[in-house]
Amino acid sequence: MDAYEVLEKLGSGSFGTIRKIVRKSDKKVLVWKEIRYGRMNEKEKSMLVSEVNILRELKHPNIVRYKDRIIDRESSTIYIIMEFCENGDLASVIRKYKRCGKRVEESRIWTLFFQIACALHECHCRKQKILHRDIKPANVFIDRNNGFKLGDFGLARVLSTETQLAKTNVGTPYYMAPEQVNELPYNEKCDIWSLGCLLYEMAALAPPFEAANQLALAVKIKAGRVSRLPEQYSEELNQAVRSMLQLDSAKRPSIEDLFKLPKMQEQAEIAV
Ligand SMILES: CN(C)CCCNS(=O)(=O)c1cccc(Nc2nc(OCC3CCCCC3)c3[nH]cnc3n2)c1
Secondary structure (H helix, E strand, O other): OOOEEEEEEEEEEOOEEEEEEEEOOOOEEEEEEEEEOOOOOHHHHHHHHHHHHHHHHOOOOOEOOEEEEEEEOOOOEEEEEEEOOOOOEHHHHHHHHHHHOOOOOHHHHHHHHHHHHHHHHHHHOOOOOOOOOOOOHHHEEEOOOOOEEEOOOOHHHHHOOHHHHHHOOOOOOOOOOHHHHOOOOOOHHHHHHHHHHHHHHHHHOOOOOOOOOHHHHHHHHHHOOOOOOOOOOOHHHHHHHHHHOOOOHHHOOOHHHHHOOHHHHHHHHHHO
16 A cells, blocks of 8 residues: 555545545556455455456546555455546536536537446447446546546445445435336346436436435336426437436337437547
8 A cells, every 4th residue: 555645535435435545656646445345245255356357357438447456454445546537526516506506518418428328338238248337426527628437337236235335325326227126137228227317417407306215216216207307408318318217128228229319429420
């Protein structure tokens, strides 16, 4: 650990504390996520190792880059070192828009849509499919060029056990797909549902389903009633979001389907 200087705590992600650090060798600013594995059983520990090994393979401009890991056996803590995103997380941006009573530009929402879809494409279309499982505003980061990056890929599977959830602050699962509520098997269409929730919240500045407790939330999700985006947003964006929030996961579009949308094709031309 002495290769790094620890700066301030940035926040607590869903599975551990995230701190800003500086690599002493080249003064590069990075972050590390501290994951305590002391209370994990052998199975969970081996899953954690395999998830971290998946992370290190994921190299994509819209996925927070994994840099290194340090295992401290004394404190049973693994430190996952990742790139630092200078412009913070999307949850803070949404809170700021809400405070100022301003709406996000539609073009910015299409950029988010395209860039996170690219991140999901990288993972859903690999031979060994990787599911994110925890797409939400606090897990989308903004780099110095205002590019969007999806964080914490794949860690959700191993860390969603009660040992981790019990220990760290876990918010209300606003973005949980209906099949998850019914505890059915998870597939990539759950990530599509969460992407729909993310875009909905970027436009409406509130999640599509809100309730006072998890039970009431589950009822609302299973009812699946989604009000239209605020009227300033186009029918095209509204329909795209609604298509991702269909209760029947088979009816939700795949990432490939989403890239066929005209506005997504336009982004692809700009991005080249
Ligand atoms: C002028 N403003 C627009 C700038 C605001 C920007 N302030 S800031 O202080 O640098 C700032 C604030 C928060 C995040 C970041 N960057 C960051 N955060 C991570 O996790 C912490 C996050 C904290 C909130 C909850 C979810 C997890 C990362 N994980 C991987 N890479 C990461 N990069 C930077």
